[in-house]
Amino acid sequence: MTARTRTRSDDRSPAVALRGRAALYARQSITREGSASLDVQVEACREAAARLKLEVVTELVEAPSTSGYSNRGRNRPKFGELLDLIRRGEVDCVVAYKTDRLSRGGGPGWAPLVDAFEEAGRDPDRAVATTDGWVSEFEIGIRSAMDREESKKTSDRMQAVRAREAKEGVPRIGGRRPYGFTRDMSEHVAEEVERIREAADRVLAGESVWSICTDWNKCGVPTVMGKAWTVQTLTTILTSPRIAGFRTHRGQVVGEGQWNRIIDEDRHDALVAALAPRPSKPRKGRTYPLVGFLVCGKCGGSMRSLTRENGGRSYACRKGPGMGGCGGIRIQANGLEAYVRDLICGMLADPVTRAAMAELTPASTPGAMSDALIDLRLRRDRLIDLYTGGDIDRDTFRSRQAKLDDQIHAANVQGANGAAPMSTIPSTFAELLAIWDESGIDFQRGLIEVVLEKLTVRPATSRGRAFDSGRIGVGLRA
DSSP states (O other), X not given: OOOEEEEOOOOOOTTSOOOOEEEEEEOOSSOOTTSOOHHHHHHHHHHHHHHTTOEEEEEEEOOTTOXXXXXXXXXXXXXXXXHHHHHTTSOSEXXXXXXXXXXXXXXXXXXXXXXXXXXXXXXXXXSEEETTEEEOHHHXXXXXXXXXXXXXXXHHHHHHHHHHHHHHTOOOOOSSOOTTBOTTSSSBOHHHHHXXXXXXXXXXXXXXXXXXXXXXXXXXXXXXXSOOOOHHHHHHHHHOGGGGTEEEETTEEEEEXXXXXXXXXXXXXHHHHHTSOOOOOOOOOOOOTTTTTEEETTTOOBOEEEEOTTXXXXXXXXXXXXXXXXXXXXXXXXXXXXXXXXHHHHHXXXXXXXXXXXXXXXXXXXXXXXXXXXXXXXXXXXXXXXHHTTSSOHHHHHHHHHXXXXXXXXXXXXXXXXXXXXXXXOOSHHHHHHHHHHHOHHHHHHHHHHHXXXXXXXXXXSSOOSOOGGGEEEEEOO
16 A cells, blocks of 8 residues: 545535544554554444544555654655645644554654644644544653553564574565565576676676676666666675675674575675785875866867876876766876966966956965865866776766865865965966976866966877977967
8 A cells, every 4th residue: 555645525425514624644663463454454443533633634654664653753755744634734634553653752752743843823632632532642652662662672572583584694685676686585686697697707707797787787687676787786686695695683693594596505604705805905195196187179078197008198078977077088198288387387477467367366375275166176086987887877877976066175275265376376487387297186276276277189180299389279278
């Protein structure tokens, strides 16, 4: 039975004197034998409303397995609707199967309901009814404490039962179906088992999880949820004790499971070792000062650094997972960086340009870039490397990237507000060239940000290796 709201317009005899407008409310936290189903609750509430001569104007039924204990039951959609109806004066009372259907959150869990009735000016002793009749405000206080205590005891009992079942190897049934097994784990799903074993072979042969996910996504291999594979999803499956036939409880292996394993214990241990998080490596200093300034002249995407096996450096619009480029533009790094150096130093040595730059609020300040901002940019670069290397999945990458971008923007704004004056920058071309080479890439980027908004790299017009400045479109900040 799904969550529903139903307005009733029952035929009734005009001779019956109704004593108020009621909302019926039903909730079932656990679907199990012996518990009153939602249909049983609703029918019993209808009968109680008829005995109390109440007009039922709406029936509010929560989705199955809705807790009245978690967060004191405040997150329930239909309970929120009930409060709104009460405050607007559209209902005078509520009828529930038992008081614990309305809340198991103790006094604080009942407070929103009591407050809503008081706000609407309703008599608290004629605001709540169950199948046994009206429940007074005094009784609500007593029952709320009893209901919450019973919930605590039930929770303790359930935890004890789950711990015992775990030790006995009984499979934990709930949520989504485990990959490779039927929902009750009594049988294997042959095609999925074959995929797990294939992935295990490839990982132990040295292949990355990212590569396997890419292959499977290209072939249209679905996950249990029918979605694309991510590194996190496949890694979780391959390192799960479940596929080796072990039962866990609270993250710890407590015994062998009552199901057939997919891989043996030795193979599982090898997978866990192979996929264990690797210690972070010390990152080399930045070697590409123009990353973040270059835009592809074909697709408009950001260009990235590219280092060949022979050590050749270039900037390229790279395509592939997480790259977002077209793969159609590449330019040699040394020539471009020398061109930009001469451009920036020449412009900052020109008195007219310096005067115009001094009136701007730079995005960041040469020589004044904070250590925090440098660290944030390095972290963003490391994040990109982790994603392109297959160490994190796309959702994790996007989430972390968004947070870092927000922090970088805030640091840039803060740096701009405390910008160093233009007078602190050398004023002659020779002095600027000297300080450019001496001060390192972070200082160079600060100078670039003072002058340039972006650089657009157009497609090459010939196959020659010589740097062609005609390919560069300069976007100035002024």
